[in-house]
Amino acid sequence: MADTLMGKREEMDALERLISNCRRCPLHASRRRAVPGEGNLEARVMLVGEAPGEREDEEGRPFVGQAGRLLNEVLSGLGVDRGEIYITNVVKCRPPNNRDPEDAEVEACRPYLERQIQIVAPRVVVALGRHSARLLLGYGGVRFRGIMQVRGRTYRVRISGVDVEVVPTIHPAAALYNPRNRPMLVEDLRRALGRRDADITGFL
Amino acid sequence: MAKLSVVYADAREFLYIVDSISVVVEESAFAVKPEGMTLRALDPSRTAMVDLFIPRDAFDEYPDIGEEVRMGVNFKDLKKILRRVRKGDRVAMEIDEGKLKVKLLGRAVRSVTLPIIETAAEELPTPRVVFTALIRTASDVVAQALKDADAVSDSVKFEALDDALYIRASSDKGEVEVKLDREGEAVYEYDVKEPASSMFSTEYLVDISSKASRISDIATIELATAKPISMSFEIPAGGRLTYFVAPRVE
Numbered sequence: 071m072a073d074t075l076m077g078k079r080e081e082m083d084a085l086e087r088l089i090s091n092c093r094r095c096p097l098h099a100s101r102r103r104a105v106p107g108e109g110n111l112e113a114r115v116m117l118v119g120e121a122p123g124e125r126e127d128e129e130g131r132p133f134v135g136q137a138g139r140l141l142n143e144v145l146s147g148l149g150v151d152r153g154e155i156y157i158t159n160v161v162k163c164r165p166p167n168n169r170d171p172e173d174a175e176v177e178a179c180r181p182y183l184e185r186q187i188q189i190v191a192p193r194v195v196v197a198l199g200r201h202s203a204r205l206l207l208g209y210g211g212v213r214f215r216g217i218m219q220v221r222g223r224t225y226r227v228r229i230s231g232v233d234v235e236v237v238p239t240i241h242p243a244a245a246l247y248n249p250r251n252r253p254m255l256v257e258d259l260r261r262a263l264g265r266r267d268a269d270i271t272g273f274l
Numbered sequence: 275m276a277k278l279s280v281v282y283a284d285a286r287e288f289l290y291i292v293d294s295i296s297v298v299v300e301e302s303a304f305a306v307k308p309e310g311m312t313l314r315a316l317d318p319s320r321t322a323m324v325d326l327f328i329p330r331d332a333f334d335e336y337p338d339i340g341e342e343v344r345m346g347v348n349f350k351d352l353k354k355i356l357r358r359v360r361k362g363d364r365v366a367m368e369i370d371e372g373k374l375k376v377k378l379l380g381r382a383v384r385s386v387t388l389p390i391i392e393t394a395a396e397e398l399p400t401p402r403v404v405f406t407a408l409i410r411t412a413s414d415v416v417a418q419a420l421k422d423a424d425a426v427s428d429s430v431k432f433e434a435l436d437d438a439l440y441i442r443a444s445s446d447k448g449e450v451e452v453k454l455d456r457e458g459e460a461v462y463e464y465d466v467k468e469p470a471s472s473m474f475s476t477e478y479l480v481d482i483s484s485k486a487s488r489i490s491d492i493a494t495i496e497l498a499t500a501k502p503i504s505m506s507f508e509i510p511a512g513g514r515l516t517y518f519v520a521p522r523v524e
Contacts, residue, residue, distance in 0.1 A: 193319060222427075222428075222445060222446075222447055223424070223427070223428040223476075223477070224428045224475070224477060225477075226319075226477060233317075233318040233319050235319075253446065254446070257445070257446055261428060261429075266522065266523060267319070267321040267474075267475050267478075267519075267520050267521070267522055267523075268321070268502075268520035268521050268522070268523050269320045269321070269520060270316065270320055270321055270322060270323050270401060270502055270518055270519070270520040271316070271320050272520075273401035273402065273403055273501065273502050273518075273520065274398065274399045274400070274401055274402065
């Protein structure tokens, strides 16, 4: 596992090249650009959405459409700059007509997300939406019964050798379509970003 | 290394001890020392520490040794074996020729050999905290309070005042408050030199207290403001299982 920033950058660059040329599932045929992810490679918190939408597919960057704008607003309301964290999706290519990603597509993309988690080695992974939550909680053997049932708490999970706390929450798009959902997104992100456990070795 | 063996009289109790340790750490080493068996380990995210002591008298058989011998184990593997115990079984752990042999001693002797896990030989210090509050209470009361807190929030606040210990949690799902009155029937000792208040991850504490309370009737909680919590569970035959969990910071 790369532990210097330069080492992480090199590994992530190589991974992004692989993702951009990936043909592991049929989504490659309809994509304009793959969307590997972006942000701070030493981030404490990683956000994992579901899949790129139209705007993301155009720009090759995650969360740059309407849902992305809402996410940026919530983050800045919590005093967090987007550049401080790392943002990616479960599936790196846009499913046609923004349909849900299929299981085979999620499986095909899973090694890329695992590698990103190994490289960044975050302490907290926020699962935005049900596809992301189902996948990430699955590493901890947590039975997924819907995002409303699992949100509101954190789960300690080991993903490819990295111990993380998974914070499941609703997708920003769900807060966009129904503004009454927004306080849930804000509260969950505050939990993930605003609070953390101190390091016990600091007291030894 | 010469053959070395310890025998614990109740295999099920030993399973509960191992299960309680594995809340914090997947792999670590038991240190067999002249005065008894110890284990001290950090969880991978360095939020919690577990510190076990089982005095030599608690064992049916214990070696006479001059210096400590370490037995590195994977707790998941060890639990798999110990889950098969029968009532009345004893458990032996033997180191022989670089292997760890776990024997369940009952109507038959069932042996499983595990690889010895290499772990850092250096012993960790325990946190140096000047605690200002101490509450000795029933372990199951603590476990129940934390389960209540876990139902609404992933963080829980412990506040020790002159009159009572308050365990509180709140979120958009609701609010929970558990009060342990200093004169209450489940409070055996209450010493607050200075009020103390700290917030912790519920998940660590709920896991710790629910596992440890299966093998412990009495727990001692020590607190200081914005410092780690110490939860020490009294286990059979004079042993103790202590956890330190770092506080949440904003």
